[in-house]
Amino acid sequence: MQLADFKCLKCGQLQEDLPIGGTYNCSCGNTMKRVFGFSKPPEFIPGYYENFEDKPIYIESKDQFKREAKKRNLEQVH
Ligand SMILES: [Zn+2]
Numbered sequence: 001m002q003l004a005d006f007k008c009l010k011c012g013q014l015q016e017d018l019p020i021g022g023t024y025n026c027s028c029g030n031t032m033k034r035v036f037g038f039s040k041p042p043e044f045i046p047g048y049y050e051n052f053e054d055k056p057i058y059i060e061s062k063d064q065f066k067r068e069a070k071k072r073n074l075e076q077v078h
Contacts, residue, residue, distance in 0.1 A: 001019050002019070002020045002050065002054065003016075003017040003018060003019060003020065004017075004018060004020045004034050004035075004036060004051055005017070005018075005034070005035050005036060006018050006024050006032035006033065006034055006035065007032060007033055007035045008026035008028060008030050008031075008032045008033075009030070009033055010026070010028055010030040011026060011028045011030065013026050013027065013028070013032075014035075015032060020034070034074060035074070036049075036051035036052075036069070036074060044061065044062040044065060046058075046059065046060040046061070047059070049065070049068075051074075052068055052069070052072055052074075053072075
């Protein structure tokens, strides 16, 4: 089962390691949005990233990371 981090963009509460595909409501009533990279170090490390799709994809630069995220409509937390 793939897990991801979800964050409430209203009050900032973070829920880590929830199954991807679910809808999660924050205690404030807002819907939590899937985020990634929250617990990773701020400097970019090339490698396989698992949060984009069912299969890990190889990302070699921070710019590519951002592009892939944008393509998939994901929020970047940093
Ligand atoms: Zn909230």
